[in-house]
Amino acid sequence: MPSPRILILGATGGLGRALFRHFSPRYSTTIWGRADMDFEKPEIIPERLAAQDFDVLLNAAGMTSPDACEVHPEKAGLANVTAPKVIAECCEARGARMIHFSTDYVFSGQQYEPWREEDETAPINVYGRTKREGELAVLRACPSALVARVSWLFGPDKPSHPDNVIQRALQTDELSAVADKVSVPTSNTDIAVWIERLIDDHAGLGGVMHFCNSGRASWHSWAEAALEIAHRLGLPVKTTQVKPIKLDSLTQFKAQRPLMTVMSHAKLQNLLGGAIRNWHDALEDYLVEKYHPK
Numbered sequence: 001m002p003s004p005r006i007l008i009l010g011a012t013g014g015l016g017r018a019l020f021r022h023f024s025p026r027y028s029t030t031i032w033g034r035a036d037m038d039f040e041k042p043e044i045i046p047e048r049l050a051a052q053d054f055d056v057l058l059n060a061a062g063m064t065s066p067d068a069c070e071v072h073p074e075k076a077g078l079a080n081v082t083a084p085k086v087i088a089e090c091c092e093a094r095g096a097r098m099i100h101f102s103t104d105y106v107f108s109g110q111q112y113e114p115w116r117e118e119d120e121t122a123p124i125n126v127y128g129r130t131k132r133e134g135e136l137a138v139l140r141a142c143p144s145a146l147v148a149r150v151s152w153l154f155g156p157d158k159p160s161h162p163d164n165v166i167q168r169a170l171q172t173d174e175l176s177a178v179a180d181k182v183s184v185p186t187s188n189t190d191i192a193v194w195i196e197r198l199i200d201d202h203a204g205l206g207g208v209m210h211f212c213n214s215g216r217a218s219w220h221s222w223a224e225a226a227l228e229i230a231h232r233l234g235l236p237v238k239t240t241q242v243k244p245i246k247l248d249s250l251t252q253f254k255a256q257r258p259l260m261t262v263m264s265h266a267k268l269q270n271l272l273g274g275a276i277r278n279w280h281d282a283l284e285d286y287l288v289e290k291y292h293p294k
């Protein structure tokens with residue numbers, strides 16, 4: 001069987017870039033950004049997609065800032081619901097496989113146990129609500145689609161929490177981070193590897209599935225882990241200690257954030273047939289590669 005032609009949406013995003021970095025050496029891979037297909041103009045989508053050859057579409061584009069979504073709910077609706085729905089209709093019509101990325105923020109955050117795919121969703125902000133509506137719209141329009149929920153992404157393609165914390169710690173020893181909000185930091189690089197396995201070995205797999213590393217962390221413990229690794233690697237960070245603060249002490253957010261969105265990845269782990277590594281190991285690999293590449 002010839003390898004599938006892959007179209008990735010999200011050319012300037014952390015996950016989109018990671019997918020492109022992973023797939024482009026081995027597959028015929030195209031990546032599009034907003035300039036190629038603007039989700040705020042869903043009417044252009046069918047014509048744009050009809051002009052492109054692809055067998056698998058990975059949608060890593062969307063409006064991802066909870067605060068921006070809260071302030072611009074109509075734009076969030078176009079980017080996270082309407083455009084993915086139209087894309088799913090196009091994939092269904094041409095028999096292409098669609099993998100659509102979603103979020104742990106579809107959950108309320110009011111639970112201690114990891115959320116399973118079947119658990120009830122109850123998003124508490126516009127971002128989460130539009131992402132959940134997008135999941136449903138995609139699966140209605142293209143029942144064979146896979147909705148891959150991910151959480152707290154990091155990796156070499158775009159700075160995220162650990163990079164920002166290390167940068168701050170190079171300047172100051174006064175750092176604080178929220179300790180009462182937990183999820184699973186997840187490597188974009190690992191996601192790309194898992195997605196390849198699914199494309200190659202599980203062509204018929206659809207529905208919702210959680211894609212995250214093992215373990216759990218708060219923004220606080222994630223920050224301290226990054227600083228400890230950076231210190232061990234010899235970076236001149238001024239501290240490895242971060243002051244724990246509570247989410248409700250932060251006043252700058254426009255959107256409410258869910259407190260506990262750790263997702264169970266038992267389904268993915270079964271499918272891959274081996275243990276999924278802990279986020280800490282993935283973070284260590286990422287930082288070693290970033291600061292001490294071989």
Ligand SMILES: NC(=O)c1ccc[n+]([C@@H]2O[C@H](COP(=O)([O-])OP(=O)(O)OC[C@H]3O[C@@H](n4cnc5c(N)ncnc54)[C@H](OP(=O)(O)O)[C@@H]3O)[C@@H](O)[C@H]2O)c1
Pocket residue numbers: 009010011012013014015016033034037038039040059060061062063064065079101102103104105131150151152153154158
């Ligand atoms: N980052 C996380 O921690 C996290 C957590 C949970 C779930 N997710 C989900 O994972 C997926 C990928 O996230 P990410 O972190 O890679 O996001 P990201 O870095 O914010 O990238 C989002 C991408 O979507 C594009 N985009 C936004 N609005 C668009 C529009 N109107 N038309 C076309 N493209 C548009 C952006 O382009 P521009 O640069 O032009 O805006 C960018 O390429 C998303 O579905 C997100 O909801 C992410």
